[in-house]
């Protein structure tokens with residue numbers, strides 16, 4: 001296809017570069033691109049313009065020196081672990097993590113001779129004992145899935161650095177609008193862009209972030225070899241979504257706070273978990289670490305267990321049941337049957353991930369519409 005002449009004009013919207021491969025005028029040009037002497041691209045699995053452009057925008061959001069865009073949030077996590085760990089290494093991780101992350105740590109990493117110790121971050125003695133094992137990496141979620149507990153990132157960073165460990169933070173639930181872990185002392189961050197960052201449930205992507213060039217080289221190499229780069233169209237969509245991230249998060253956080261306070265008064269709701277409420281166990285920490293917003297995620301426990309959840313989902317059609325989060329629409333998820341279905345039942349019981357627990361990802365609808373949906377969904381007779 002011939003080059004289209006744009007003259008002095010430029011597209012207002014960034015172009016989408018679908019090409020899987022790039023051509024060269026001769027071998028000298030090819031060699032110069034490989035050597036990094038001139039800018040350019042070779043093969044989309046290594047890098048492509050849409051990933052580079054998205055990575056730049058994301059790095060500035062996370063106050064990171066670099067960002068690498070991957071094919072999913074799990075790919076970003078796998079990439080960071082594969083790049084930083086060696087056989088024989090120890091990882092310490094919070095017990096309160098996304099179910100697939102727990103599986104990666106406890107079921108897959110042992111095949112690479114990496115052992116993970118899971119700890120309750122509230123248990124200072126257990127954390128100290130785990131850190132005494134000299135881990136290479138400590139992994140926590142800023143805001144844990146689905147019980148929304150906070151990690152005290154500045155304190156953890158200090159403890160990690162005292163024993164020579166890196167602190168890796170999954171910032172998916174908080175997003176950089178609420179919290180930028182690298183500013184608080186974390187060494188690496190991962191995000192699922194599939195959620196709030198892209199924001200419309202039409203993208204599957206992730207990103208890894210850091211602040212040292214040395215680690216960047218290592219991650220770039222592993223990402224290319226394992227083939228984890230995100231695809232151009234998803235990167236293009238995510239960059240578009242990112243432009244409204246701040247307004248979406250601010251609006252959804254305001255609605256989530258009002259909704260959480262309103263739901264706390266409802267007789268069919270046993271428990272409301274929202275970091276912006278004074279009854280949340282980490283409310284003071286959230287006030288300290290977050291930007292003044294407490295996020296769009298809240299969890300509720302329905303008094304009637306699984307049947308009450310079924311009734312709620314069947315009786316109204318505004319808040320759909322879908323195992324994800326971060327959409328412009330409000331969606332609900334049943335963690336016991338989805339994100340945490342593979343976790344040991346006793347662990348779920350310990351964390352309060354019961355049959356009645358519903359995780360709500362608040363979207364951009366007016367508060368009154370959501371209240372009406374809850375009124376309808378919870379208006380049923382007890383069995």
Ligand SMILES: Cc1ncc(COP(=O)(O)O)c(C=O)c1O
Pocket residue numbers: 072073074075098141145170172173191192193194195204205206324
């Ligand atoms: C906290 C958290 N981290 C990571 C992931 C994985 O992201 P992805 O689905 O983009 O692989 C999820 C997915 O739900 C998540 O909730």
